[in-house]
Amino acid sequence: MAKPESKKSSTLAFVGKPVAEEQVTNGPAEPPVSGAAHEPGVKAKPGKRSTESEVFDDGTNTFFWRAHTLTVLFILTCALVYVTLLEETPQDTAYNTKRGIVASILVFLCFGVTQAKDGPFSRPHPAYWRFWLCVSVVYELFLIFILFQTVQDGRLFMKYIDPKLGVPLPERDYGGNCLIYDPGNTTDPFHNIWDKMDGFVPAHFLGWYIKTLMIRDWWMCMIISVMFEFLEYSLEHQLPNFSECWWDHWIMDVLVCNGLGIYCGMKALSWLSMKPYQWQGLWNIPTYKGKIKRIAFQFTPYSWVKFEWRPASNLRRWLAVLGIIFMFLLAELNTFYLKFVLWMPPEHYLVLLRLVFFVNVGGVAMREIYDFMDDPKFHKKLGQQAWIVAAITVTEFLIVVKYDPHTIMLPIPFFITQCWILGIVLILTWTLWRFFIRDITLRYKETRRRKQEGSAERERPPGNGSKTPVTSGRSKLNGNTDPLRHRKS
Template identity: 40%
Template sequence: MQSDPDDAANESPVSPLDESDNPLSAAEPEPEPEPAPGVAGNPVRWYDADRTEPYTRIEPFQETQDTSVEFFFKPITLTALALGLAALGYVATTQDVLEEGRDKRRVGAYAAMTGFLLFSMIQFRDGPFVRPHPAFWRVILGINLLYELALVFLLFQDLPSARLMMTYLDSTLGVPLPEKSYAEDCALTAANIWASLDSFCIAHALGWFCKALILRDYWFCWILSIAFEFAEYSLQHQLANFAECWWDHWILDVLVCNWLGTYLGMKACEYFEVKHYTWRGFRQSRGIRSKTKRVITQFSPHDFTAFHWHGTQSFLHYVTVVMLLAVFLAAELNPFYLKNLLWMDHEHPFVIARLAGIFLCGLPAVRELYQYINDPRRAVRMGQHTWMLLATIGTELLVIVKWSRGQYPAPLPAAVRLAWAGGAAALVLYPTVRFGVPGARRYLRRHTRKPRIKTQ
C-alpha cells in the first residue's frame, strides 16, 4: 500500500531520530585527524614566504619601527623641508650671517652637503638598526656616500692638485711632514717601554674595542690583529712609521693594547647579548627618574645578535671570512697611506673623522653581511651599508695605487714577496683540501656508480 503524500504532509512533526541511538544505522567512519600546522608537518614561519612579489616581503614591526618614544617616530618630512629651506634662505641672504669677504664657496659647499644629508635623513631606506633612531643611520649612510663621491672626484686628480684642494678645507695643510721611525732604539728596557706609552696606545685599545663591537668574535679579532702586524713588517720599506721594535709589535700592540681593547669589547658584547630587552614607551614610564632613564636607554641597542662566523663550515663562510679580513685590513692600512700622501698628521681632525666614520659605517655593514650569509631568506640582497663600505674601501685603494706611482721607489724585499706568496698559497690550498677534494670525491662517486641491472 502506497502512502499518500498529502497524508504524510498532515502528520504531526516529530523530533529527529538520533542516528547514534539507532542500532541499525551504519557505523560512521572515524573522523580524520586534523592536519598538523605548516607544510608537510613543518611549521611555517613569517620569513618562509615567497619573496618574488614585493607585498610578500614581511618584516617584523619592531625591526622597522620603534614607537617607544612616540614623538621621534612621527613623520615630519614637510616640516623638515620647511625648516631646511628657511635656514638656507636666512644664511644665504642675510649679510650679518654671511659677511662679505668670507669664502662663500666654502659655505656653499657645506650648505650643499647639509642639504644632501637632510635628504638622506628623510628619504634613504632604513638599515638594520633602529637605535637611537633610524634617521641617525640614514645620515651615517649619507656621510659615507659623500665621502665616496669625494674619493671618486679625487681619483681623477693628480697628487699635487689633490694636496692643493685639501688646503681649501684646511689652510694649514699642504706642508710636507717628516715620517717618524719607531725602531731606532730597540733595547728592551723600562725607559724605552715607558717612552713608547703615548696616545697611540690609547688609540690602539679604543680602536680594537670598536672592532670587537663590529666583529663580535675573539678569533676574528686575534687573526686581524696579528695580520696587521705582519702587514706593518711588510710595508715598513714604504712608510717609516711602520718600522717598530719587536716588543712594540708583539708586546705593546698585540698582547697589551689590542688584547685589552678586544677583551673589553667582547665583554660589552656579552653584556648586550644576555641583557633582557623589554622596552616601555615614554608615556608609560612614571616619574622623572624613570623617564630620564628611558631617554638614555634610547641610545643603547634595541637588540643584540651574537655573531658566529663558522669560517670552516662551508666554502661560502670561508670566502666571507677571508674577504671580511681583507676589507678590514685594507681599512686599517688605507689611512696611513692617505695621510702620508696628503701630508696630514695622525692627529688631524680629518684622519680622526675618517676612523670614526669607518666604525659607524662598519657596525650596520657587518650586521647586514652576517644576516645575508646566515639567513638569506630574510636578506634577499646585499645591504646598502655593506655595499657602500666595500665601495669606499675599494675606491681608497684605487686612489692610493694611482698616487703612489713614484712616491715609494724602494722595491719590495724578496723576503716579503716570498711571505706574501706563501700566505696566498695557504689561503688557496686550505679550501681546496677542506672543500674541493671532498666535493670532487662525492661527484666521482655519484657519476661512476654502475647502473643496476633489472632482472625480469
C-alpha cells in the same frame, strides 16, 4: 649593535623587568626564539634565525620617532629665504665657494635624514644612521673629486680645508733602540717603553674594542690583529712609522692594546647576548628613576643577533670571510697611506674624523654583510651602507696608488715575498682540499657504500629475509624455541 626593528617601537628604550620594579635584569634572558621583535604574548614568525634575541615591546610610537619631513622642509626653506633676501653676499669668491659647498652638503644631508631608507639599526634613532649613510655618500664624492685631480692640485686643495695642510711632514720612526731596559741611561732605563706610550695606545685599545663589537667573533678579530702586524713588518720599507720594535709589535700591540680591547669587547658581547630586551615608552614609566634608566638604555641595541660566521661550512661563506678580512686590513692600511700621500699629520683632526666616521658606519656595514651571507633568500642584495663602505675603501686605495706610485711599487724584500707566497699557497691548498677534494672523496665513498648495499640486497636468497626462525605455537607455549618440523604426507 642593534638589529632591525620590525616596527617603530617607542620614544626611548628601557631594558629590564616591569616598570614597577624599576630595575634592569642582567641575568640570562629567556631562550631565544626564531622570530623578530614582537608584542608580548604574540608568537614569533617562523623561519627567522635562532640567534636573534627575544624582544618585548609595548608598541609606543610617539613624536620622537616621526620623520618630520614637512618640518625639516619648512626650516630649510626659511634658511634659504634668509640667505637670498636678507643677507648681503660677501665679495669674496673663495669664501662664497666654501660656503656654497657646505650649504649643498647640508641640503643633501637634510634630504637623506628624512627620506633615505632605514638600515638595520634603530637605536638611538633611525635618523642617526640615515645621517651617517649620507655622510658616507658625501665622503665618497669627495674622494672621487680628489682622485680626478693631479697630485699637485689635490694636495693644494687640502689647503682650502686647512691652510696648515699641503706641507710635507716627516714620519715618526718607532724603531731605533729596542732595548726594554737600557742600562746606559741611568736616569730612566725604561725610557724606550715610555717613548712608545703616546696617544695611540688608548686609541688601539678603544679601536679594537669597537671592532670586536662590529665583527662579534674572537678568532676573526685575532686574525686581523696578527695579520696587520705582519703587514707592518712587510711594509716598513715603504712607510717609516711601520718600523717598530719586536716587543712593540707583539707585546704592546697584539697582547696589551689589541688583546685587551678584544677581551673587553667579547665580555660586552656576552652581556648583550644574554640580557633581556623589554621596551616600554618613556611616558609609561611612573617613576623618575625608571625614566632616567629608560633614557640611558636608548643608546643600547634594540635587540641582539649573535654572529655565527662558520667560514668552513661552504665555499661561499669561506670566500666572504676572506673578503671581510682583506677589506678590514686594506682600510687599516689606508689610514696610514692616506695621511702619507696627502701630507696630513697623524694628530690632525681630519684623521680623527675619518676614524670616527668608520666607527659609525662599520657596524652597520658588518651587520648588512652578515645578513647578506646568512639569509640570502631574504636579503637578496648587499646593504646600502656595506656597498658604500666597500666603494670608499677601494677609492682610498686608488688615491694612494695615484698620488705616490713610487712608494707603493718599492720592491718587497725577497724573504718577505717568500713568506707571503707560502701563506697564499697554504690557503689555496686548504681551500681546494676542504671544498673540492674532500667533498668529491666523500661523495665517492657514499656512492660506493650505496652500491655495495644494493649488491648485497640483490644477492640475498629469496624467502630468507626474516632472521627469526618460525616456531610452532605449541613450542612457544612450552618454552621450546626449536624450529617447526614439517610432517610427511
